[in-house]
Amino acid sequence: MAHEDRRLQVLRAIVQDYVSTNDPVGSKALAARYDLGVSPATIRNDMAVLEEEGYIAQPHTSAGRVPTDKGYRFFVDRLSQVKPLSAAERRAIERFLDGALDLDDVLSRTVRLLAQLTRNVAVIQYPTLSRSAVRHLEVVQLASNRLLVVLITDTGRVEQRVVEIPPVTDAPTGVDPVAELRTLLNGAFVGVKLAEAGLTVADLLDTAPQHLRGLVAAVSATLVETLAEPGEDRLLVGGTANLTRGGALDFPGSLRPLLEALEEQVVVLRLMGEVDPGHVLVRIGEENAHEGFTGASVVSVGYGSAGGTTDLALGGLGVVGPTRMDYPGTMAAVRAVARYVGQLLAES
Amino acid sequence: MAHEDRRLQVLRAIVQDYVSTNDPVGSKALAARYDLGVSPATIRNDMAVLEEEGYIAQPHTSAGRVPTDKGYRFFVDRLSQVKPLSAAERRAIERFLDGALDLDDVLSRTVRLLAQLTRNVAVIQYPTLSRSAVRHLEVVQLASNRLLVVLITDTGRVEQRVVEIPPVTDAPTGVDPVAELRTLLNGAFVGVKLAEAGLTVADLLDTAPQHLRGLVAAVSATLVETLAEPGEDRLLVGGTANLTRGGALDFPGSLRPLLEALEEQVVVLRLMGEVDPGHVLVRIGEENAHEGFTGASVVSVGYGSAGGTTDLALGGLGVVGPTRMDYPGTMAAVRAVARYVGQLLAES
DNA sequence: CGCTGGCACTCGGGATCGGTGAGTGCCAGA
DNA sequence: TCTGGCACTCACCGATCCCGAGTGCCAGCG
Numbered sequence: 001m002a003h004e005d006r007r008l009q010v011l012r013a014i015v016q017d018y019v020s021t022n023d024p025v026g027s028k029a030l031a032a033r034y035d036l037g038v039s040p041a042t043i044r045n046d047m048a049v050l051e052e053e054g055y056i057a058q059p060h061t062s063a064g065r066v067p068t069d070k071g072y073r074f075f076v077d078r079l080s081q082v083k084p085l086s087a088a089e090r091r092a093i094e095r096f097l098d099g100a101l102d103l104d105d106v107l108s109r110t111v112r113l114l115a116q117l118t119r120n121v122a123v124i125q126y127p128t129l130s131r132s133a134v135r136h137l138e139v140v141q142l143a144s145n146r147l148l149v150v151l152i153t154d155t156g157r158v159e160q161r162v163v164e165i166p167p168v169t170d171a172p173t174g175v176d177p178v179a180e181l182r183t184l185l186n187g188a189f190v191g192v193k194l195a196e197a198g199l200t201v202a203d204l205l206d207t208a209p210q211h212l213r214g215l216v217a218a219v220s221a222t223l224v225e226t227l228a229e230p231g232e233d234r235l236l237v238g239g240t241a242n243l244t245r246g247g248a249l250d251f252p253g254s255l256r257p258l259l260e261a262l263e264e265q266v267v268v269l270r271l272m273g274e275v276d277p278g279h280v281l282v283r284i285g286e287e288n289a290h291e292g293f294t295g296a297s298v299v300s301v302g303y304g305s306a307g308g309t310t311d312l313a314l315g316g317l318g319v320v321g322p323t324r325m326d327y328p329g330t331m332a333a334v335r336a337v338a339r340y341v342g343q344l345l346a347e348s
Numbered sequence: 349m350a351h352e353d354r355r356l357q358v359l360r361a362i363v364q365d366y367v368s369t370n371d372p373v374g375s376k377a378l379a380a381r382y383d384l385g386v387s388p389a390t391i392r393n394d395m396a397v398l399e400e401e402g403y404i405a406q407p408h409t410s411a412g413r414v415p416t417d418k419g420y421r422f423f424v425d426r427l428s429q430v431k432p433l434s435a436a437e438r439r440a441i442e443r444f445l446d447g448a449l450d451l452d453d454v455l456s457r458t459v460r461l462l463a464q465l466t467r468n469v470a471v472i473q474y475p476t477l478s479r480s481a482v483r484h485l486e487v488v489q490l491a492s493n494r495l496l497v498v499l500i501t502d503t504g505r506v507e508q509r510v511v512e513i514p515p516v517t518d519a520p521t522g523v524d525p526v527a528e529l530r531t532l533l534n535g536a537f538v539g540v541k542l543a544e545a546g547l548t549v550a551d552l553l554d555t556a557p558q559h560l561r562g563l564v565a566a567v568s569a570t571l572v573e574t575l576a577e578p579g580e581d582r583l584l585v586g587g588t589a590n591l592t593r594g595g596a597l598d599f600p601g602s603l604r605p606l607l608e609a610l611e612e613q614v615v616v617l618r619l620m621g622e623v624d625p626g627h628v629l630v631r632i633g634e635e636n637a638h639e640g641f642t643g644a645s646v647v648s649v650g651y652g653s654a655g656g657t658t659d660l661a662l663g664g665l666g667v668v669g670p671t672r673m674d675y676p677g678t679m680a681a682v683r684a685v686a687r688y689v690g691q692l693l694a695e696s
Numbered sequence: 697c698g699c700t701g702g703c704a705c706t707c708g709g710g711a712t713c714g715g716t717g718a719g720t721g722c723c724a725g726a
Numbered sequence: 727t728c729t730g731g732c733a734c735t736c737a738c739c740g741a742t743c744c745c746g747a748g749t750g751c752c753a754g755c756g
Contacts, residue, residue, distance in 0.1 A: 003727085026719050039729055044720070062719050062736040102508050104582075112611075138498065140484040150486070150500065158498070158506050160450045234452075240588060241607035255603070259589035263460075351698085374748050387700050392749070410707045410748050 007046045009036060011055055012079040014047075015067050019324055022246060024064030069285035069323065072297070076282050076327050083328035085336050089117060093340050100344070103127075103156035107236050110317065110341050115239025117333040120321035123268055126234040127155040127304065127314040127345065130227055134189040134197075139182045139219070147178070149219055151226070153194070155304075155314060155345050163222045166214040181215050184208060194227055233315075235265040242321075250295065250322035257292025262320070275302035275316035277342065280331045285323045297323045299330045303338035304345060314345065355394045357384060359403055360427040362395075363415050367672055370594060372412030417633035417671065420645070424630050424675050431676035433684050437465060441688055448692070451475075451504035455584050458665065458689050463587020465681040468669035471616055474582040475503040475652065475662040475693065478575055482537040482545075487530045487567070495526070497567055499574070501542070503652075503662060503693050511570045514562040529563050532556060542575055581663075583613040590669070598643065598670035605640025610668070623650035623664035625690065628679045633671045645671045647678050651686040652693060662693065 013034040017025045027040040027047060036043065047065055050056045055071035058064070067075065085093075096113040100106040107124050114122035132153035140148040145167065150160045168177045188204050189197065201220040208216045240262065243255050251258060261267045271288050273281060280301045285294060298320050302313025317338055319330050361382040365373045375388040375395060384391065395413055398404045403419035406412070415423065433441075444461040448454040455472050462470035480501035488496040493515065498508045516525045536552050537545065549568040556564045588610065591603050599606060609615045619636055621629060628649045633642060646668050650661025665686055667678050 024719095028719075040719095041729055041731090042727085045728090048721080058720090060735095060737065062717090062734090064719065136486070136488045136496070136498075138484070138486045138500075140500065148483070148500070150498065150506065152488070152496070152498065152508070156508070158508060160500070160504065160506060162450075238611060241604055241611060244602055244604045244607065254592055256589055256592045259592065263586060263589060372748095376748075388748095389700055389702095390698085393699090396750080406749090408706095408708060410705095410746085412748065 006036065006038070007049060008079060009034075010043055010046045011050055011067075011071060012075060014050075014056060014065055015071065015075045015079070018066055019326055022324065024059055024066050026064035029064070067324075069287065072284045072323055072327070073287075076284070080328045083332050085332050089333070090336070092117065093337060097340055097344060103158075103345075106156075106341065106344055108238070110337060111236050111238035114317065114319060114333065114337050115242060117337070118319045118321065118326075118330045119239075119245065120242050120319045120325065120330070121237065121239045121262065122317070122319055123238075123262075123272070123300075124236050124317040124341075125269065125272070125315035126236070127153070127157050128233060129153065129157065129159065130195045131193070131304075131312055131314055132157060133191055133193045137182070137185045137189055139178055139185065141178045147215075147219065149222060151223070159226055161222050161226060163218050165218045168211060168215065177212060177215065180209075181212055181219070184212060184216070185219065197223060197227065233265070233269055235268055237262050237268075246322070250324060258296060258320075261290065261292055268320075269316075271298050271320075272300040272316040272318050275300050275313050275318075277302040277305040277313045277338070278335075280335050281318075282327065282331065295323055296320055297325055297327075299325075299327070299334050301334050301338045303342045305342060314342075317341065354384065354386070355397060356427060357382075358391055358394045359398055359415075359419060360423060362398075362404060362413055363419065363423045363427070366414055367674055370598075370672065372407055372414050374412035377412070415671075417635065420632045420671055420675070421635075424632070428676045431680050433680050437681070438684070440465065441685060445688055445692060451506075451693075454504075454689065454692055456586070458685060459584045459586035462665065462667060462681065462685050463590060465685070466667045466669065466674075466678045467587075467593065468590050468667045468673065468678070469585065469587045469610065470665070470667055471586075471610075471620070471648075472584050472665040472689075473617065473620070473663035474584070475501070475505055476581060477501065477505065477507070478543045479541070479652075479660055479662055480505060481539055481541045485530070485533045485537055487526055487533065489526045495563075495567065497570060499571070507574060509570050509574060511566050513566045516559060516563065525560060525563065528557075529560055529567070532560060532564070533567065545571060545575065581613070581617055583616055585610050585616070594670070598672060606644060606668075609638065609640055616668075617664075619646050619668075620648040620664045620666050623648055623661050623666075625650040625653040625661045625686065626683075628683050629666075630675065630679065643671055644668055645673055645675075647673075647675070647682050649682050649686045651690045653690060662690075665689065 010030065013030055013036065014025050017030065017033065027043040030036065030043050031040045047056065051065065054068060055074060056065040057068050059066060093113060097106065097109055100109050107126065111122045111124050132155045134151065135154045136152045138150040142148050142162065145165055147163045147165055148160060149163050150158060152158050188200055192200050201224065204216055204220065205213065240259065243251065243258060267290060271283065271290065273283070275281060280299060283298045285297060288296065288298060298318055300316050300318030302316050304314025317334065319334055321330070358378065361378055361384065362373050365378065365381065375391040378384065378391050379388045395404065399413065402416060403422060404413040405416050407414060441461060445454065445457055448457050455474065459470045459472050480503045482499065483502045484500040486498040490496050490510065493513055495511045495513055496508060497511050498506060500506050536548055540548050549572065552564055552568065553561065588607065591599065591606060615638060619631065619638060623629060628647060631646045633645060636644065636646060646666055648664050648666030650664050652662025665682065667682055669678070
């Protein structure tokens with residue numbers, strides 16, 4: 001019915017106005033700025049209903065209305081239309097990301113780019129090891145009983161570990177067991193998804209020449225450990241200075257808990273949640289269920305399947321900002337950047 | 349003379365009191381808390397002289413005195429005695445840093461540790477490439493015209509680059525030119541300080557077998573480029589949440605410029621200045637000569653020469669905080685952590 | 697000669713207090 | 727069902743006042 005419909009127009013207008021002005025918005029201002037075709041009095045009635053239903057609230061009696069988390073949620077789900085990126089923005093993305101040298105570089109540029117585009121804090125997760133494949137395994141002998149093992153994935157991520165090895169006793173003379181090991185490992189692992197590395201390890205332990213089994217066992221053990229490490233999901237954060245935009249207005253308590261959470265990688269990883277490529281996830285205020293994230297929203301998406309198919313993501317990236325944020329714009333930026341990063345990683 | 353001497357006691361007391369209470373300190377409070385053996389009236393006279401000389405200032409007429417940058421400088425240079433770390437702190441350092449897996453891990457733990465010990469922002473620079481030596485060079489063929497070159501230094505730093513190579517035409521049949529290249533490069537470079545890599549490159553270009561020269565040239569060029577990159581000095585920052593301690597009291601303007609500077613790696617690198625191992629450098633307020641660092645001090649030191657000799661540092665680490673900071677404690681923490689990190693990197 | 701207690705003075709910060717105006721809810725009429 | 731009108735409510739702002747910490751100066755004392 002037309003009645004209900006207008007009420008939603010009003011809600012949308014409130015969100016838009018509040019996001020852009022950061023002032024509680026009153027009925028008169030709404031009537032003046034948004035062509036709703038009715039008088040302030042009518043709008044007041046609608047607002048009363050919206051407040052009743054929990055979509056907006058008054059900071060105090062004689063002030064205008066402010067969207068609640070529920071209001072933003074409704075706006076994001078039902079009222080916002082996708083806002084395409086401007087040509088300038090598209091160009092910025094390309095200019096910023098092209099010419100990156102290696103993975104670290106790609107990720108740190110991405111984070112800076114996203115922070116700049118959205119004027120908020122940006123966050124990106126390193127490509128998950130277990131969903132990457134082995135590009136190369138390198139073995140360097142540090143001492144008679146210590147090897148340095150370097151794992152390079154197809155996404156360009158590099159991990160290194162020092163491995164204690166048992167002495168090699170029964171090696172055929174004249175060959176370097178480390179060189180043998182290197183060849184063996186690369187033969188077995190290159191191209192293998194790390195999630196399936198367990199199988200390969202088992203295979204290898206059976207088929208490896210007797211005198212190398214000790215080495216293979218030691219190296220494999222470290223490899224599997226590395227994959228299992230809970231902290232292996234590293235994170236890059238940028239644009240924290242943007243938290244101070246709008247003075248202390250946006251984050252009422254203080255920036256403290258937010259800054260702390262951003263340094264506590266685990267927290268952020270949990271907040272980004274299960275990210276799918278192509279599907280932008282928005283968590284608003286209390287939905288984040290983390291003290292200190294009251295007043296903050298997280299917009300995240302997975303990157304890494306160039307096709308935008310339903311593959312699992314290599315990792316997530318996203319933006320953290322005040323609930324009072326430009327959702328359509330942020331979502332568009334996040335989506336576009338993720339797509340571009342996915343391409344970059346796929347082709348490198 | 350005893351006169352002059354007491355005045356310095358007063359200055360010291362003012363600094364200590366102000367650092368611990370964050371309130372401008374008055375003559376009465378000083379007399380009560382510090383056993384100076386004279387009455388408030390006398391202290392007032394001394395304070396008048398100190399103010400005259402520019403060591404302290406009054407925020408406004410009817411308030412106590414606050415140290416100026418010059419006052420802090422004098423305190424650091426002449427009045428503070430070294431404060432040894434507590435046993436608990438020593439233990440914390442060991443507990444925190446032992447068990448680090450690789451270089452990234454060492455650095456990120458260090459930064460967290462230092463932030464926690466000093467309750468301020470901590471900063472650490474990756475070991476400078478040019479002062480490291482080559483531990484291993486790895487070459488992987490990605491495509492017929494593209495190689496992945498991985499450089500591993502003795503400090504555990506790993507850099508990778510993709511190199512476009514010319515086609516190899518006149519290779520002897522039956523051998524893999526990439527394997528040859530790998531052996532050649534490692535033979536030539538392992539153990540060489542990267543600062544001297546230029547010489548080795550020149551040598552190699554002369555002595556390498558004809559059919560490999562194209563490859564060697566391409567790889568060497570990339571190597572030299574990597575070293576020359578101005579941005580190669582990466583930086584890790586932690587503990588930014590500590591900036592919000594003491595509300596907005598410490599950093600009058602806002603956190604904004606500071607947070608921005610901390611993300612702008614170049615700025616911080618410049619602020620840390622030329623770091624020597626074993627010699628803690630303190631820059632106070634305006635001495636940093638960077639807008640936004642008014643009210644901030646930087647305490648930095650080089651790490652990486654285990655012996656504490658006059659060798660060049662591998663990199664710098666330090667702390668950024670309000671000028672109103674516990675200098676003796678911070679300097680002790682910075683020095684101790686740097687020494688420990690130096691050891692860790694040397695033995696790995 | 698340097699230290700001390702006393703004293704008048706200054707001035708920032710907090711508390712108090714109307715006035716103002718934006719914004720609301722309600723109601724009667726079109 | 728919308729609209730204009732009207733009484734009411736408060737947050738905010740500025741003015742005013744008071745209080746007390748802190749100062750500078752001075753005369754006296756050991």
